[in-house]
Amino acid sequence: MQIDENGDVTVSIIADDIYSKNSTQRYQITLTEAEISILARGVRPQKALTVG
Numbered sequence: 001m002q003i004d005e006n007g008d009v010t011v012s013i014i015a016d017d018i019y020s021k022n023s024t025q026r027y028q029i030t031l032t033e034a035e036i037s038i039l040a041r042g043v044r045p046q047k048a049l050t051v052g
Contacts, residue, residue, distance in 0.1 A: 007033035 017023040
């Protein structure tokens, strides 16, 4: 995860490629400070999920 000087956050994920043996794929998403703020306002606490 990286945060730039504008407050934008970039998250990179490297995962195994399920279609190619011994290969990986890289996925990257960048959210601006405004997008993060909108998401944070929309988050509501939820009960913890239990498995049982």
